[in-house]
Amino acid sequence: MNPEPIVQLPELLYIHDPLCGWCYGMSPVINQVQREFAGRVDVSVLCGGMVRDVDAGPIVESWDYIRQSLVQVEDVTGVAFGEPFKALGEAGTYHHDSEPPSRAIVAFRHLTQDPARTVAFAHAVQTAFFRDGQDLNAAATYAPLLAPFGLDEAEFLRRFAAPETATAARQEFAAVARIGVQGFPTAVVRIGEQGYVLARGYQPFEQLRAGLEQLLLEESGH
DSSP states (O other): OOOOOOOOOOEEEEEEOTTOHHHHHHHHHHHHHHHHTTTTOEEEEEEOOOSOGGGOEEGGGTHHHHHHHHHHHHHHHOOOOOHHHHHHHHHOOSEEOSHHHHHHHHHHHHHHOOHHHHHHHHHHHHHHHHTTOOOTTSGGGGHHHHGGGTOOHHHHHHHHHOHHHHHHHHHHHHHHHHTTOOSSSEEEEEETTEEEEEEESOOOHHHHHHHHHHHHHHHTTO
16 A cells, blocks of 8 residues: 555645734734645744844834834734833843844754744744733843743753754744745745745734635636
């Protein structure tokens, strides 16, 4: 008997940045897609590197822009930014840099080898920042976030600090740039060798679901 061929499901690539407020608003939508399309679509998350290198620095440099966008993000998406996060921004000294939280997500992905759990962890990282005002540059911030996933904390911290993890995060930023993503969040559906942009920027669940259903229908040849 020949073994059953492995069927590769279509994949929704959720391209985000841990410091992107609109991505924080989009994450619950992606979680809902993951639940409703379970068994039909795999969902995975990539980090885009929105704030890094020369753009990284004290949050005071971009706080006026961020503060003005918070109300709009809350109104459109329904998420809430916590008072601890707003206090962090007002204080102005927080080092705003996408690489450390992206490194954490890459380290988690390598440990778990489970894209679905990595999506959930990426959302937990954003919640720690945008709701709880946690320091995403500090390794200690991530220990409580690992608890629901049952991962080994010491091994995660080793990977978080490892040079190869920083290299992998930067390679991920470069891969996102190569496929032409210029803003976050972006949702791309990969079916076989083909990629389709499903959403540029925030989309509510009903709109994203309708677009995904249409794409799956077209690809099935019906």
